[in-house]
Amino acid sequence: MLLDVRNLxxxxxxxxLEVNAxxxxxxxxxxxxxxxxxxxxxxxxxxxxxxxxxxxxxxxEVKADRMFWQGQDLLRLSPEQRGQxxxxxxxxxxxxxxxxxxxxxxxxxxxxxVIPEAECVSSFWQRKKEIxxxxxxxxxxxGIKHYQKCYESYPHELSEGLCQKVMIAMAIAxxxxxxxxxxxxxxxxxxxxxxxLRLLQKLNESKNMSVLLITHDLDSVxxxxxxxxxxxxxxxxxxxxxxxxxxxxxxxYTEILFNTIPRLGDDLKPKSRLxxxxxxxxxxxxxxxxCRLGPRCPRAQKECVITPKSVKLKGHxxxxxxxxxxER
Amino acid sequence: MSVLLEVxxxxxxxxxxxxxxxxxxxxxxxxxxxxxxxxxxxxxxxxxxxxxxxxxxxxAGAENPSSGEILLNGKKxxxxxNKTRCKHIRMxxxxxxxxxxxxxxxxxxxxxxxxxxxxLTALERQEKIKKTLNRVGLLADYIWHYPHMLSSxxxxxxxxxxxxxxxxxxIVADKPFAAMDPSTRSQMVNLFLDLQQTFGLAYVFVxxxxxxxxxxxxxxxxxxxxxxxxxxxxxxxxSNPRHVVTKKLLYSQQMLRKNKG
Numbered sequence: 001m002l003l004d005v006r007n008l009x010x011x012x013x014x015x016x017l018e019v020n021a022x023x024x025x026x027x028x029x030x031x032x033x034x035x036x037x038x039x040x041x042x043x044x045x046x047x048x049x050x051x052x053x054x055x056x057x058x059x060x061e062v063k064a065d066r067m068f069w070q071g072q073d074l075l076r077l078s079p080e081q082r083g084q085x086x087x088x089x090x091x092x093x094x095x096x097x098x099x100x101x102x103x104x105x106x107x108x109x110x111x112x113x114v115i116p117e118a119e120c121v122s123s124f125w126q127r128k129k130e131i132x133x134x135x136x137x138x139x140x141x142x143g144i145k146h147y148q149k150c151y152e153s154y155p156h157e158l159s160e161g162l163c164q165k166v167m168i169a170m171a172i173a174x175x176x177x178x179x180x181x182x183x184x185x186x187x188x189x190x191x192x193x194x195x196x197l198r199l200l201q202k203l204n205e206s207k208n209m210s211v212l213l214i215t216h217d218l219d220s221v222x223x224x225x226x227x228x229x230x231x232x233x234x235x236x237x238x239x240x241x242x243x244x245x246x247x248x249x250x251x252x253y254t255e256i257l258f259n260t261i262p263r264l265g266d267d268l269k270p271k272s273r274l275x276x277x278x279x280x281x282x283x284x285x286x287x288x289x290x291c292r293l294g295p296r297c298p299r300a301q302k303e304c305v306i307t308p309k310s311v312k313l314k315g316h317x318x319x320x321x322x323x324x325x326x327e328r
Numbered sequence: 329m330s331v332l333l334e335v336x337x338x339x340x341x342x343x344x345x346x347x348x349x350x351x352x353x354x355x356x357x358x359x360x361x362x363x364x365x366x367x368x369x370x371x372x373x374x375x376x377x378x379x380x381x382x383x384x385x386x387x388a389g390a391e392n393p394s395s396g397e398i399l400l401n402g403k404k405x406x407x408x409x410n411k412t413r414c415k416h417i418r419m420x421x422x423x424x425x426x427x428x429x430x431x432x433x434x435x436x437x438x439x440x441x442x443x444x445x446x447x448l449t450a451l452e453r454q455e456k457i458k459k460t461l462n463r464v465g466l467l468a469d470y471i472w473h474y475p476h477m478l479s480s481x482x483x484x485x486x487x488x489x490x491x492x493x494x495x496x497x498x499i500v501a502d503k504p505f506a507a508m509d510p511s512t513r514s515q516m517v518n519l520f521l522d523l524q525q526t527f528g529l530a531y532v533f534v535x536x537x538x539x540x541x542x543x544x545x546x547x548x549x550x551x552x553x554x555x556x557x558x559x560x561x562x563x564x565x566x567s568n569p570r571h572v573v574t575k576k577l578l579y580s581q582q583m584l585r586k587n588k589g
Contacts, residue, residue: 190538
């Protein structure tokens with residue numbers, strides 16, 4: 001097990017309010033897999049990534065039964081030790097790559113900064129040349145053909161897809177064990193999107209680098225991920241292998257989520273109504289008690305005001321009082 | 329049925345000044361012609377920089393065309409005549425969070441087009457706002473809210489209400505579903521379809537999600553470098569794509585859909 005998080009609770013503390021933005025969420029990742037983390041806006045996907053990399057401010061309190069990274073509990077380590085492990089093993093890429101890069105420096109300069117100094121073997125005089133070689137190697141690795149031109153350009157001169165490739169190049173410079181991709185293809189053209197996702201898949205296969213793919217785009221997760229975890233306003237709904245979840249979802253939310261995408265192959269009549277979930281996701285100040293899906297759930301009953309325990313069945317973990325697709 | 333909107337040889341050229349005396353023309357849109365009826369939806373797909381957003385801007389009057397004409401109900405739309413244009417053709421933008429003024433309440437946002445374009449009294453305006461909010465599935469109480477208090481789906485509904493409030497005939501939407509969650513997205517798709525069936529609206533959608541295009545549109549235009557490379561009935565184009573660009577687009581989205589292994 002690469003990463004094993006059990007009952008993670010992230011609390012936002014203000015003067016007169018305490019909210020559990022993430023409530024008892026569990027997630028476990030095998031080594032060398034692509035794990036999809038799916039959820040709507042405000043479901044705490046990005047918050048999880050920030051809690052994992054310890055980049056949250058003091059207002060947030062992170063608690064968990066355990067947060068094991070390769071057998072070490074991250075929450076029991078001192079901040080320095082934890083920082084070292086995260087620095088060594090985990091890298092992150094973000095959405096809107098054009099805004100994440102420094103607009104005042106060329107791509108080459110920014111990438112040279114990332115190259116770890118300990119890896120350079122040559123003397124001071126040849127240092128510059130060696131770093132240039134390493135940077136162009138990185139750019140080649142992420143599939144940029146005109147790396148010479150890319151090296152000299154500023155971020156605004158590159159397309160969105162190229163910028164994201166540069167971000168990935170930065171992230172893999174230290175050969176991390178886990179790449180956290182926070183909505184890497186949000187609002188991108190489909191042709192660029194597929195390039196980025198394929199690149200991630202290729203890196204996953206050739207470098208044995210695990211990828212945590214955080215997104216609300218179900219299409220890409222079902223295509224590229226091996227396993228997935230579905231979040232709904234901070235509670236984990238269901239997790240398991242993508243194929244099983246597609247075939248036999250146990251949680252009503254999972255089923256509705258898959259049904260909301262109209263697909264090219266389906267025989268859905270044009271202009272007919274799509275299946276939807278009524279209402280909208282609750283804001284952080286007005287979270288319902290118990291199962292947070294409760295007010296919108298078509299199968300909700302009296303018991304749903306108590307938070308359901310997670311149940312493990314046939315390789316799925318789900319938390320619902322009234323699961324579907326179960327013959328008794 | 330009479331033709332609602334007719335576009336003849338519409339083109340847009342930008343002048344790029346290399347040096348003060350040397351001008352390089354850039355063709356963003358090259359002689360587009362089409363017609364659109366009420367109850368119909370037209371979808372425009374294409375890659376970045378293919379001129380699809382330019383066409384949306386030209387239709388809404390945000391930019392002046394270099395040549396060609398737009399006919400609305402058989403009458404030519406003059407470029408300077410923004411009054412009739414904005415009553416009949418309204419636009420919705422990609423990101424509702426940035427297209428709504430954060431310092432105005434929803435009531436004020438919706439009242440603005442009424443103040444500028446109609447002779448209604450203050451009371452009638454309030455009535456109209458409440459009716460329009462109901463149409464997009466929101467409570468009348470929302471007039472006291474500010475945009476930051478709403479979720480992204482609700483904000484997009486407000487943007488739609490602002491477009492609907494003048495009872496337009498055509499709505500131009502520039503990637504309205506791009507940044508939406510799956511469940512809110514299907515709610516919005518349903519809302520668009522309902523409104524079309526009740527009020528006979530015509531839609532021009534600029535988008536890159538072929539799954540949604542297939543579901544909602546009647547006509548499909550594929551753009552590449554300012555030219556229409558393929559056009560026709562949506563079902564026919566998608567089931568039998570001829571041009572390389574269409575095939576590439578379809579390929580990329582089918583790849584995304586197909587399951588692993």
